[in-house]
Amino acid sequence: MADVPLGELVTFTNGRSHPAEGTAYRTYGANGVIGASADSNAGPHSTIVGRVGSYCGAVHYSPEPCWVTDNAIIAAPKDGVNPRYVFYLLKRLGLNRYRIGSGQPLLTHGILNRLSTVRLTRAEQDSAASVLGALDDKAAVNDRIAACADELVRAKYATFAARPSIRIGELGDLVRSNVPAVEIGRDENYIALEHMPKRHMWLSTWTDASGVTSAKKRFASGDILFGKLRPYFHKAGLAFADGVASTDVLVVRPKNPAHRGWLLAALSSDAVIAHASALSDGTRMPRAKWPDIAAFAIPWPGDAQARAFDEFTAALAARVESAAAETRTLTALRDALLPRLIP
16 A cells, blocks of 8 residues: 555645634544534634643544634545544554644644555545544443433433522532642552543543553542542542542542532532632632532532432432443444554
């Protein structure tokens, strides 16, 4: 198979800043979706490449038209090239290793255009994209299951908004299990703020602790993690596994396991996030404090209703956890097939 410059297969253009306000299209930055806009500047089946910063070289795919900011590059297939193949090709190339600059990493069109790859026929492109895409499509279904479960819990919690109140500290305790780096196993699960999705109450992503060099907080499966650094980023969710967390994360454990679902819904609610944000200390790096969160009053449906709510939440959490485990398997299979299908 002959090699071909990447520029013969793909057209690269920079994104643009300041999209018009709206919700019609997703907005992509260097590391994926960051919001929505009223306009689009990239067509359907575009690949988005992180152009600058710590996510330089990250690759994402948008089946729909979207807006791409100037922190990223739009990669569009040239005539005769399978659009989704372009995404997997760029993912296969590991673009981060071609970045320039140290303080502010950067990818340029010139760098990308000069990269070479094996020329595949259109039939080979279609076949590779079909197999790899089927795995990613199933993972996307699992993501939608998690998103729906999240919204169901929030909607049910909202129906109790007018009920008598209880303070969060009456339902949960702060876990102060700090552990030095030397006592953390390399294969332990590690959750940092970047592993906690915004406004999403299921924590199904983590990494191993092999790169940990400082003290962390130990947590257990079923604990609720709350991002105290810049709490307005709305990072609060249920841990599906034991592990250690960044010290920028509060670990909260329900006093009564039967109230776990209610405590989870409360801590991830807009009202609690707004309260924590309003009372956080610091200007550039504001941090929420547990006493302020613990003192906040939330709706309380009574013990019987809270237990029923927990059963409802636990069933959804189990489904989300199962879907997340399947996604990890699918992703591992995709990554193993990628170099075989796209040499």
